[in-house]
Amino acid sequence: MSKENPFGEVISQYTRKQAFLDGVLIDLSVWAEELGFKFPVACTAKVWHEWIVPPTELVWCQSERGRAHDVLWMLLMAIRVKKSNVSEILYKVMFQQTDTKHETIQLKSVCGPGDDAEPIITIMMPDED
Numbered sequence: 001m002s003k004e005n006p007f008g009e010v011i012s013q014y015t016r017k018q019a020f021l022d023g024v025l026i027d028l029s030v031w032a033e034e035l036g037f038k039f040p041v042a043c044t045a046k047v048w049h050e051w052i053v054p055p056t057e058l059v060w061c062q063s064e065r066g067r068a069h070d071v072l073w074m075l076l077m078a079i080r081v082k083k084s085n086v087s088e089i090l091y092k093v094m095f096q097q098t099d100t101k102h103e104t105i106q107l108k109s110v111c112g113p114g115d116d117a118e119p120i121i122t123i124m125m126p127d128e129d
Contacts, residue, residue, distance in 0.1 A: 015115045016042075016114050016115050016120065017115055020042070023045055024044070024045055025042040025043070025044060025045070025122065026042060026043050026044075026045065026048045026052075027040070027041075027042050028041045028042055028043055028068055028071075028072060028123070029041050029042070031065065031068055031069060031072060032072050032121075035069070035072050035073060035076055036076065037072070037076070037121070039111065039118075039119045039120055039121050040114065040118075040120045040121070041072065041120075041121045041122075041123065042120070042121070042122050042123070043068075043071065043122070043123040043124065044122070044123070044124040044125065044128055046124070046125055046128060047071070047107065047123055047124060047125060050125075051067065051071070051093075051095055051105065052064055052067045052068050052071060053067075054067060055097055055098065057098060057099070058096060058097075058098070058099075061096075062096060067095065070093055070094075070095070071093055071107065071123060074091055074092065074093045074107075075089070075091055075107070075109050075121075075123065077091075078090075078091035078109070079109075087110060087111045087112060088108065088109070088110050088111075089108070089109045090106055090107070090108055090109075090126060091106070091107055091109065092104050092105065092106050092107070093105060093107060106126055107123055107124070107125065107126070108123070108124050108125065108126045108128070109121055109122070109123050109124075110122050110124070
């Protein structure tokens with residue numbers, strides 16, 4: 001071990017940029033900025049495919065942008081309610097799943113360092129890291 005890196009040589013590194021290229025993360029930053037977010041925001045592929053992409057029978061009245069807006073808006077409200085410096089927030093969002101069924105789910109938002117130590121926000125399912 002050297003004094004420069006007390007943990008030893010880095011064996012592997014997976015960057016946020018690579019996660020976007022691989023489709024592991026989906027960038028929501030443009031839509032988030034429109035709502036007033038100051039940091040880049042992304043969601044996991046699981047959140048995107050299971051909740052933001054509308055069910056086939058609802059594509060006539062639901063859109064990815066609209067459902068992403070709901071996810072981002074509810075996060076913004078949760079942040080405002082917390083009024084403290086926390087890096088992780090659990091919050092709920094209700095989605096229309098069929099013409100007659102709505103489902104409320106819990107999401108997790110984590111604010112942490114990006115590839116260059118800049119603050120970034122990632123929205124995920126509570127069981128994801």
